[in-house]
Amino acid sequence: MEEIAEEVVAFGINLPGPAVFVIAGVAIVYFTIILGFGSYFARFSRNINDFFFSGQRFAWWLVAASMVATGIGSHSYIKYAQQGYETGMSSSMPYLNNWFLVAYFVFGWLPIIYFGRIRSIPQYFERRFNRVARYLAVFILLSYMFFYIGLSFYTIGVAIEGLFGIPHLYSVPILALVLGTYVTFGGQTAVIFTDLLQGVMLYTAGAICLVAGLWALGGFGEFWGWMPPNHRLPFVRLLEDPGYNAAGLYWGEALAGSIMFTFLNQGWIMRFLACRSVHEGRKAAFFNFFVTLPISAVVVGAVGWIAKSIIEKQAGIGGALEGLDPIHIENSAHTFVVAAWEILRQNPWVFGFVIAALTAALMSTIDTLINASAAVSIYDIYRPMRERFRPNTPDRHYLKAARWASVTATLIGVALVVWFVKQEATIMAMHYRGIMLIVPPLVTTLFLGCFWRRFNAVGAIVALGVGVLFTYLTTAAPYVMRPLVWLVIGVDAEFYPVGTGWEDARIGGAINPLLNIYMPALYGMLITGVAGVAGTHFSLSRVYPPIIHGLARGIRAVPLKATDMLATFMVESLHKKKDITGLTVDTINEGMARFKGGTPNHEVGKKARHLPVEFDERLPFKQVSASPAVMERLKAKEGDMVFVEDARWYLGGLRSVHTHAAKPHDLGRDVVLMSKETFEDAMFLEDRPVTLEKFF
Amino acid sequence: MSEETHSVAEKVVEKSRAHIVWTMTGLILIFTYAYPRLLVAFFGVESPWTSYFYKYGFGAVFFFTGVYIVLRNKSCILGRGRDTFWFKWLILGFIAYASVHALWILAALHLPFYGD
Numbered sequence: 082m083e084e085i086a087e088e089v090v091a092f093g094i095n096l097p098g099p100a101v102f103v104i105a106g107v108a109i110v111y112f113t114i115i116l117g118f119g120s121y122f123a124r125f126s127r128n129i130n131d132f133f134f135s136g137q138r139f140a141w142w143l144v145a146a147s148m149v150a151t152g153i154g155s156h157s158y159i160k161y162a163q164q165g166y167e168t169g170m171s172s173s174m175p176y177l178n179n180w181f182l183v184a185y186f187v188f189g190w191l192p193i194i195y196f197g198r199i200r201s202i203p204q205y206f207e208r209r210f211n212r213v214a215r216y217l218a219v220f221i222l223l224s225y226m227f228f229y230i231g232l233s234f235y236t237i238g239v240a241i242e243g244l245f246g247i248p249h250l251y252s253v254p255i256l257a258l259v260l261g262t263y264v265t266f267g268g269q270t271a272v273i274f275t276d277l278l279q280g281v282m283l284y285t286a287g288a289i290c291l292v293a294g295l296w297a298l299g300g301f302g303e304f305w306g307w308m309p310p311n312h313r314l315p316f317v318r319l320l321e322d323p324g325y326n327a328a329g330l331y332w333g334e335a336l337a338g339s340i341m342f343t344f345l346n347q348g349w350i351m352r353f354l355a356c357r358s359v360h361e362g363r364k365a366a367f368f369n370f371f372v373t374l375p376i377s378a379v380v381v382g383a384v385g386w387i388a389k390s391i392i393e394k395q396a397g398i399g400g401a402l403e404g405l406d407p408i409h410i411e412n413s414a415h416t417f418v419v420a421a422w423e424i425l426r427q428n429p430w431v432f433g434f435v436i437a438a439l440t441a442a443l444m445s446t447i448d449t450l451i452n453a454s455a456a457v458s459i460y461d462i463y464r465p466m467r468e469r470f471r472p473n474t475p476d477r478h479y480l481k482a483a484r485w486a487s488v489t490a491t492l493i494g495v496a497l498v499v500w501f502v503k504q505e506a507t508i509m510a511m512h513y514r515g516i517m518l519i520v521p522p523l524v525t526t527l528f529l530g531c532f533w534r535r536f537n538a539v540g541a542i543v544a545l546g547v548g549v550l551f552t553y554l555t556t557a558a559p560y561v562m563r564p565l566v567w568l569v570i571g572v573d574a575e576f577y578p579v580g581t582g583w584e585d586a587r588i589g590g591a592i593n594p595l596l597n598i599y600m601p602a603l604y605g606m607l608i609t610g611v612a613g614v615a616g617t618h619f620s621l622s623r624v625y626p627p628i629i630h631g632l633a634r635g636i637r638a639v640p641l642k643a644t645d646m647l648a649t650f651m652v653e654s655l656h657k658k659k660d661i662t663g664l665t666v667d668t669i670n671e672g673m674a675r676f677k678g679g680t681p682n683h684e685v686g687k688k689a690r691h692l693p694v695e696f697d698e699r700l701p702f703k704q705v706s707a708s709p710a711v712m713e714r715l716k717a718k719e720g721d722m723v724f725v726e727d728a729r730w731y732l733g734g735l736r737s738v739h740t741h742a743a744k745p746h747d748l749g750r751d752v753v754l755m756s757k758e759t760f761e762d763a764m765f766l767e768d769r770p771v772t773l774e775k776f777f
Numbered sequence: 778m779s780e781e782t783h784s785v786a787e788k789v790v791e792k793s794r795a796h797i798v799w800t801m802t803g804l805i806l807i808f809t810y811a812y813p814r815l816l817v818a819f820f821g822v823e824s825p826w827t828s829y830f831y832k833y834g835f836g837a838v839f840f841f842t843g844v845y846i847v848l849r850n851k852s853c854i855l856g857r858g859r860d861t862f863w864f865k866w867l868i869l870g871f872i873a874y875a876s877v878h879a880l881w882i883l884a885a886l887h888l889p890f891y892g893d
Contacts, residue, residue, distance in 0.1 A: 177874065180874045181836040181839045182839075182843070183867055188847035305888060309890060310886060313888075314885045316828035319813075327832060328831060335836065570813060667852070685859060
């Protein structure tokens with residue numbers, strides 16, 4: 082880790098004294114605005130549901146926009162600019178790998194979590210399997226999230242130290258205070274709105290660098306013409322570079338990495354749960370895969386591509402480009418800072434803005450993770466325990482507990498920075514190691530749970546246990562993956578001849594990144610899958626019940642309360658029939674009906690806009706009555722789910738409520754009737770019209 | 778009698794399902810082994826088209842398996858509500874990504890480079 086710190090400290094640019102103050106000033110103003118912005122939106126968190134999921138009310142564009150900042154990871158600018166400089170436009174590969182998963186997500190996982198009212202990944206594990214599976218998932222997920230929060234805090238500390246010389250010891254606690262404040266008091270609503278602002282900042286900063294770079298080069302034609310053909314390609318070669326190759330990226334990034342991000346990233350899931358409907362969630366997902374990810378790939382990689390093109394042009398014309406100092410990149414890890422400083426013509430104001438945006442990328446990752454880990458802590462640990470001893474605890478208690486959980490997650494993240502400082506590995510290596518070791522068992526178990534109805538609790542527990550064990554085994558014995566590498570890539574002497582430096586991949590060496598970075602993910606997924614299928618079939622076989630009864634008798638031989646409970650649990654689980662309606666892909670339609678409380682109405686209607694509201698206290702809470710003409714426009718029937726929002730579209734659902742359609746009124750005019758309680762719950766304003774939309 | 782017939786029918790269905798699963802597993806293994814080797818033999822290990830077809834070949838298997846699963850399990854019913862609309866986008870997206878990447882490779886290889 083010292084190696085990284087030295088790299089960033091020596092960024093390779095000499096900032097003049099006044100420039101340091103300007104850059105720091107811009108960053109401080111930025112942080113202040115973010116803090117105020119997040120704190121303002123805290124007022125829209127009324128209960129625990131709002132705190133974590135914003136009441137499932139937002140429009141797709143608001144959710145999609147807020148995902149920009151979440152999608153651009155904590156160290157994306159540094160990492161992708163470096164990769165872009167080294168291998169060119171193939172740095173976009175991790176961002177453009179995700180389409181293979183879309184069917185599973187938009188028609189599988191998204192409706193399952195939405196209609197199943199799933200609040201967290203572990204909660205799904207309990208409802209789909211049992212409590213043991215849930216706690217295994219909690220343990221794995223929380224370890225991963227705390228690890229990631231710590232790593233992100235560390236990264237941001239490294240960047241600040243490199244630019245301003247402020248040690249982690251001072252910078253990280255201050256940043257934690259800023260982040261912790263708006264996440265703790267604002268919850269998911271604050272996170273969504275601050276990430277929206279940060280996403281705009283990120284794209285603006287990226288666009289400034291891109292335009293300035295193209296301007297310096299003399300236009301897109303010059304940029305493309307001076308870029309070496311190998312650097313223009315969207316893919317790297319299949320096997321050439323063990324650290325970054327097309328085969329490894331497919332199995333490690335496109336499958337394991339993307340499934341992890343799309344299915345298991347609690348922060349990502351919570352964004353979709355903040356959407357007002359599955360339809361809006363699908364819009365957000367498609368927009369993200371089609372627009373946001375490609376733009377993000379350009380934003381984070383462009384500086385590296387432009388740097389390569391400028392350097393080639395410098396060599397071609399025999400000197401610096403007009404208006405620029407010559408660019409020399411001695412260490413590619415510094416590509417972003419060195420190239421941005423030069424192509425922005427050493428302007429401290431603009432550079433300060435870009436650095437603030439870079440910091441925004443780091444902050445947005447951390448705030449999402451803090452909120453997500455608090456959600457898991459409350460929904461998966463604290464609430465189930467509390468409800469057992471003190472049922473009917475009021476919601477405000479959990480809201481308070483959620484805020485303490487956010488504070489705790491922030492503090493754990495800060496404490497972990499001390500540990501990261503002592504590590505001797507690059508940020509990239511630590512990042513991949515986390516994904517590689519933690520993700521495969523969870524990804525595979527979740528996938529089997531969603532898409533294979535017969536997969537059961539025994540299968541899940543066996544899969545998680547065996548998966549974790551064997552995935553960790555790869556760190557000590559990477560050669561166990563050799564047959565798999567041989568199968569999917571065909572690694573042999575022809576591709577990795579002795580003397581190329583890649584012999585370790587061929588013989589299953591311990592340090593080769595081909596094995597250490599990408600293949601453990603595939604290996605872990607495969608082993609977990611096989612274990613899960615075997616465990617399920619075993620538990621359905623005739624020999625299973627006698628074995629469990631025998632084991633239970635053996636356990637009971639130890640006269641302890643715990644062993645007695647365990648034996649009882651084992652025997653009871655033999656006879657328990659689980660209700661998994663809505664939790665598997667083949668029961669989504671039943672889940673939808675259960676969510677609505679009636680038969681879904683799939684007829685597609687139109688929105689009814691700008692309707693005045695009148696109070697009618699005869700209507701129950703969260704029921705609205707519209708005129709027959711409005712009902713016809715909506716294609717709604719009595720009992721259908723109708724979403725009511727403030728007519729100002731740009732609020733994105735901030736003032737809104739989910740309701741059911743009551744019998745149409747016969748007032749002879751297009752007004753919406755609702756009780757005052759419903760009106761206040763939606764946070765509507767007097768004399769403001771509303772828009773109605775029927776869901777199903 | 779009818780219960781017995783039902784149980785026999787269930788067993789037959791389960792057996793045929795097991796056959797399908799094992800056959801598919803075998804085919805996928807053969808494909809996984811043969812496909813990268815064929816690509817390398819045809820295009821060479823250094824060609825960008827090898828990477829392209831590696832990714833979109835294995836990717837297509839994974840993608841269309843997902844499409845089959847959601848259709849078979851009626852999570853997506855063509856003709857119902859907005860399902861057809863989203864299904865079209867799903868397929869269009871795959872084609873769009875594959876096309877853009879192919880055009881990108883062509884542009885990278887065939888547009889002139891100003892340097893040495």
